[in-house]
Amino acid sequence: MPTMPSSSMRRGYIALVVILLMAVAALAQQTDTAAPAQKLPIWAYPGFPPSPPAAAGPKGAEHVPGSTASYTAAQIGDLFVVPDWFPKAHPPMPEVVSNGRKPGVFACGHCHLPNGQGRPENESVAGLPTAYIVQQMADFKNGLRKSSDPGMLSVTNMVLLSKSVTGDDVKAAADYFSSIKLKPWIRVIEVENVPRTRIAGGMLVLADGGGTEPIGERVIEVPENLERTELRDPTSGFIAYVPKGSLEKGKLLVTAGGNGTTMQCTMCHGQNLQGMGNVPSIAGRSPSQMTRQIIDFQTGARNGSLAPLMKGVVTKLTIEDIVAITGYLASQAP
Numbered sequence: 001m002p003t004m005p006s007s008s009m010r011r012g013y014i015a016l017v018v019i020l021l022m023a024v025a026a027l028a029q030q031t032d033t034a035a036p037a038q039k040l041p042i043w044a045y046p047g048f049p050p051s052p053p054a055a056a057g058p059k060g061a062e063h064v065p066g067s068t069a070s071y072t073a074a075q076i077g078d079l080f081v082v083p084d085w086f087p088k089a090h091p092p093m094p095e096v097v098s099n100g101r102k103p104g105v106f107a108c109g110h111c112h113l114p115n116g117q118g119r120p121e122n123e124s125v126a127g128l129p130t131a132y133i134v135q136q137m138a139d140f141k142n143g144l145r146k147s148s149d150p151g152m153l154s155v156t157n158m159v160l161l162s163k164s165v166t167g168d169d170v171k172a173a174a175d176y177f178s179s180i181k182l183k184p185w186i187r188v189i190e191v192e193n194v195p196r197t198r199i200a201g202g203m204l205v206l207a208d209g210g211g212t213e214p215i216g217e218r219v220i221e222v223p224e225n226l227e228r229t230e231l232r233d234p235t236s237g238f239i240a241y242v243p244k245g246s247l248e249k250g251k252l253l254v255t256a257g258g259n260g261t262t263m264q265c266t267m268c269h270g271q272n273l274q275g276m277g278n279v280p281s282i283a284g285r286s287p288s289q290m291t292r293q294i295i296d297f298q299t300g301a302r303n304g305s306l307a308p309l310m311k312g313v314v315t316k317l318t319i320e321d322i323v324a325i326t327g328y329l330a331s332q333a334p
């Protein structure tokens, strides 16, 4: 008789443990399937929603200030054409940069611009180490680097062309872009409210009708001059609006690791963040580009041979941290 209560107590206890374990397992499963750690911020991955037909503008020659060149709108939209508004401002472009190789290799200079300054929907490539560029081309080709958002058509195109470009062309393009110095391109402004924006061609542009809205935890990067950006003028840069306080918070994370949130970026990217050895520069570059890279390292969409070095850096970063970090990085001299 005395054993009765204790054995039923034990049975009760075991049952309780089993139920608890089941609950934990169920919870784990739930968090497993609910896994996407965070929603991709639309301002960094604006994608390419179908845009309304372009207004029937003049069909003749287009111009940008300070250039005697002229191109038609059709040429400016052609992935095998590089509108070269200022040919004397950069070294002679290798064939693959200026014309690409038909059918599959679009001209590098079309997207990245002849001087490698890049645009928010792609990346700046000027001044990156040759070996780093060659490595990234191999990563794209081998499926080790893609976008966390398959809707980023610009990245899809980059991956596509990496599959058919030859080693010689990669080397020529890498030497070319590596030889050019990245120029200041982003003007960072801390604000509480931003101009309202809409998505066009993989980037944000001012919304028709104007107006402002709270910035929230976002970086809003827009062309300084939309018309010149649309003409692919490689001398017309971008404004990045960031939340008030971002620069100070970003500096703490970048230079001191934010008290254990991350590692000091300067350790590997150099004291001035302008790169060290084959580790790329992260100073003065587009915050939308840099945000995508940090998130792509987090999700594993970017997983090349050197990506493990960034894993420990990005694991704990929240979107607020990333906004502050990339705003601060963009504000630094390239």
Ligand code: HEC
Residues within 6 Å of the ligand: 079, 096, 097, 105, 106, 107, 108, 109, 110, 111, 112, 121, 122, 123, 124, 125, 128, 132, 133, 134, 136, 137, 147, 154, 155, 156, 157, 158, 161, 165, 170, 173, 174, 280, 289, 292, 293
């Ligand atoms: C259709 C537009 C397009 C063309 C043409 C293009 N790229 Fe890219 N490139 C991109 C995009 C988009 C990215 C990645 C942006 C991202 O990850 O968010 C990229 C990224 C890169 C990177 C990685 C830069 C970094 O900092 O990690 C390199 C290097 C590069 N491109 C080189 C080239 C070369 C060389 C060519 C010509 C053979 C070329 N690209 C042609 C759109 C293009």
Ligand code: HEC
Residues within 6 Å of the ligand: 123, 135, 253, 254, 262, 263, 264, 265, 266, 267, 268, 269, 279, 280, 281, 282, 290, 291, 293, 294, 302, 304, 305, 306, 307, 309, 310, 313, 325
């Ligand atoms: C332990 C070394 C190390 C540290 C610390 C480090 N990085 Fe990196 N970072 C790298 C390497 C190596 C790469 C190139 C990875 C690759 O090839 O995919 C890289 C790439 C990047 C890129 C992509 C650049 C591009 O051109 O696409 C960004 C953005 C970046 N790091 C940001 C940061 C930030 C922000 C910090 C600090 C919070 C940081 N890194 C700290 C080693 C490091």
